[in-house]
Amino acid sequence: MTTPVIIPADLWDEDDKTGSIVLWLYADGAKVKQGDLIAEVLVEKVTLELEAPATGILRIQVEPEVVVQKGDTVAVIE
Amino acid sequence: MSARILTMSRAGREALDWEMERRDDIFCLGEDVYKFGGIFGTMDGFGAKYGPERVISTPISETGFIGMAAGAAMEGMHPVIDLAYIDFIGVCYNVLLNTASKTHYMSGGAVKVPMTLLIGTGGGYNNAAQHSQCLHATVAHIPGVKVVYPSNAYDAKGMLHTALRDDNFTIFLTHKATAGVGWMGTPIKTTLSEVPLEDYTVPFGKVKIYREGTDVTLIGLGMSVHECLKAADDLAKDGISAQVVDLRSLVPLDRDGIMAAVAQTGRLVVTDEDYLSYGVSGEILATIFERDPTILKKPPIRVAMPDIPIPFSRPMEQAVLPLAEKIAKQARKLMA
Numbered sequence: 001m002t003t004p005v006i007i008p009a010d011l012w013d014e015d016d017k018t019g020s021i022v023l024w025l026y027a028d029g030a031k032v033k034q035g036d037l038i039a040e041v042l043v044e045k046v047t048l049e050l051e052a053p054a055t056g057i058l059r060i061q062v063e064p065e066v067v068v069q070k071g072d073t074v075a076v077i078e
Numbered sequence: 079m080s081a082r083i084l085t086m087s088r089a090g091r092e093a094l095d096w097e098m099e100r101r102d103d104i105f106c107l108g109e110d111v112y113k114f115g116g117i118f119g120t121m122d123g124f125g126a127k128y129g130p131e132r133v134i135s136t137p138i139s140e141t142g143f144i145g146m147a148a149g150a151a152m153e154g155m156h157p158v159i160d161l162a163y164i165d166f167i168g169v170c171y172n173v174l175l176n177t178a179s180k181t182h183y184m185s186g187g188a189v190k191v192p193m194t195l196l197i198g199t200g201g202g203y204n205n206a207a208q209h210s211q212c213l214h215a216t217v218a219h220i221p222g223v224k225v226v227y228p229s230n231a232y233d234a235k236g237m238l239h240t241a242l243r244d245d246n247f248t249i250f251l252t253h254k255a256t257a258g259v260g261w262m263g264t265p266i267k268t269t270l271s272e273v274p275l276e277d278y279t280v281p282f283g284k285v286k287i288y289r290e291g292t293d294v295t296l297i298g299l300g301m302s303v304h305e306c307l308k309a310a311d312d313l314a315k316d317g318i319s320a321q322v323v324d325l326r327s328l329v330p331l332d333r334d335g336i337m338a339a340v341a342q343t344g345r346l347v348v349t350d351e352d353y354l355s356y357g358v359s360g361e362i363l364a365t366i367f368e369r370d371p372t373i374l375k376k377p378p379i380r381v382a383m384p385d386i387p388i389p390f391s392r393p394m395e396q397a398v399l400p401l402a403e404k405i406a407k408q409a410r411k412l413m414a
Contacts (some may be wrong), residue, residue, distance in 0.1 A: 022260040023270065025083050036082075042260035047119070064264050 003054035005038070005075035007068055011050075012043045019043040021050075021064045021074060028060040032077065039075075041068070052077060081272035085258025085265050086228065087118040089235035089273050090196075094120060094158060096277050097242045098128060101156070104242065107134040107143055108160030108196075116160035117198050118257040140170035144195070148178040148247075151193040156242065164197045164213045164251070178247045179222030193248075194241045199227075200253040200301050200351050202399055203262065207387035210395070212300070212352035215361075217249050218328040225328040226282055227251040229303040231258070232271035233326060236280030243279070253300035253351070268304050283330035287339060291321030294345040294409045297336070297362060299325040302349040308402035309409065318413055328358060333365045337373065340366060344375035345412040349400045354382040379408045 012019065022040035026032050032052040039050040052058070054077045062074040084092070098104050106121045106128075112135040115122035125133045136143040140161065147157035161167070167174065178191050197217075201210025218225045226241065226248060228234040234252070241248040258265035268288075288303060289310055296306035303324045310320035323339045325331070340346050346366070350359040359380040366374065381400045389395045 023083070023085065023258070023265050025088075027083065030081075040085075040260060045261040047260040 002076045002078050003056070004073040005050065005053060005077060007041065007050070007070050007072045007074060009070045011041065011048050011070065012046070015070065017043055018067045018069050019048070020067055021062060022047060023064055024060055026058050028058065030058050032056065032058045050074075081274070083270050084231040084235075084273040086231045086234040086252060086269055087120060087257045087259050089231035089271070090118070090120045090238050090252070091122055092273070093235045093238035093242065093277070095124070097239065098124070098132070103154060104156045104158060105132040105134065105150075106158045106160070107136055107147060109136055109138060109162065111135055111160050116196065117162040118252060118259050120196055121160065140166060141173060144170040144173045145177065147193050148173055148181075148191055151178070151191045151247075152181060152189050156192045156194070158194045158242070159196065161195055161197045163209055164199045164217070165208050165211050167197070167213065167217065174217065174223065174249075175220050179220050182246050183222055190245045191247050192245050194238075195247070195249045197249060197251055198254050198257070199251050200255060201388050201395060202255050202301065204390055204392050204395060206390040210388040212253075212350075212383070214251055214299070214328060215352050215357035218358065222247070223329065224248045224282055225251065226326065227300050227328060228280075228326060229253070229256055229300055229324050230269050230271045231273050233280050233286070235273055236278050237282065237326070239277055240279045240282060251300065255301045256304065266304050268307050282327045283332050284326065285332045285335035285339065286324040286326050287321065288324050289320070289322040291319040291343065293319045293343055294347065294412055295321045295323060295340050295343045296347050296349065296405060296409065297323045297325065297339075298349045299328070299358065300351065302351050302400050305400060305402045306349055306405055309405035312402060312406045313409055316410070318409065320409060325358070331361070333369070336362060336365060337369055341373040344373060345409075346374065346378040347405055347408045347412065348378060348380050348382075349405055350380070350382040351400055352383060353385050354380060355385050357382065376412050379412065381405050381408055
């Protein structure tokens with residue numbers, strides 16, 4: 001079973017703003033636990049936090065510096 | 079669970095949080111620390127967690143609040159101060175130079191001044207002559223203060239634990255480009271480390287050999303360590319094996335470690351983003367010449383900030399910074 005890691009709709013306020021991953025706090029293929037802080041997302045000058053929605057193996061799909069929007073899947077957890 | 083990869087900023091925050099949870103002598107102060115959490119987020123969220131008595135936002139009055147911190151330290155507290163950028167030390171230098179650093183000695187050891195001053199250094203992002211300086215030599219020159227300068231997340235956490243457990247005054251420097259805060263750009267990979275969840279200390283006064291090499295030694299501190307690592311990658315393409323040494327701590331300075339490293343190659347490029355004259359790069363060369371210049375096969379070379387105000391213009395600033403291509407060029411000269 002896999003759980004997608006999605007940029008939550010309420011991570012930042014304005015729907016028309018985009019962000020980007022600053023860094024992944026775990027390597028691709030690392031074990032993560034539900035609730036772990038796994039990535040930082042930058043929107044303008046504000047750094048926001050992305051938590052693991054499930055426990056399992058992290059498979060990163062979007063690298064840092066790529067533009068992301070609310071609702072985008074940036075990784076999956078197997 | 080797998081080891082976590084942290085930025086220097088997050089690693090430092092973890093150390094400070096761990097100590098504050100267990101000790102009520104530590105409190106934070108600085109401009110905007112309550113809401114903003116310090117220039118690199120070292121105190122991020124601490125206002126809400128620890129309250130306004132332990133996380134104090136101050137007016138723009140460095141002499142006042144750092145003087146206050148020194149007084150609190152003498153009375154048994156351990157203040158942690160966020161001074162933002164080192165360009166601002168001019169407005170509180172008397173406290174650093176004459177109060178926080180000298181009281182332990184002048185009281186015959188009766189009065190301790192346990193305080194930790196967090197300061198950001200350096201340029202590279204077009205912030206002009208008054209917000210881009212390193213000035214680490216200007217504080218390392220003061221007798222009575224320890225000055226440390228981690229360049230990666232593992233060392234940042236361990237050295238901040240060490241500073242917070244020290245009985246006297248420590249200046250804890252972080253180059254802005256190494257901190258790993260998002261608004262400064264994507265974190266540099268070599269600043270990120272796997273960082274243990276539990277507390278640990280990294281002792282002051284030991285160089286770190288970042289990369290082993292046999293042909294030439296590249297010495298750096300703060301951001302210039304990462305430029306040395308890039309230069310070493312480039313030199314490897316020509317078959318030149320470069321050793322990269324991170325000073326990590328300016329006071330105490332690991333002179334034995336420097337001698338041992340340089341003796342392995344006999345060729346030395348010292349890099350420093352602080353001004354060339356009267357600084358750390360000269361101190362390293364003086365150490366070698368006083369102790370044993372025969373370890374050198376060639377005269378050493380310094381790649382440092384020229385003695386000029388740092389330009390705002392990007393091409394002009396890039397031209398004066400100790401960047402990897404300049405370091406590699408000088409290393410190649412030593413191999414010729």
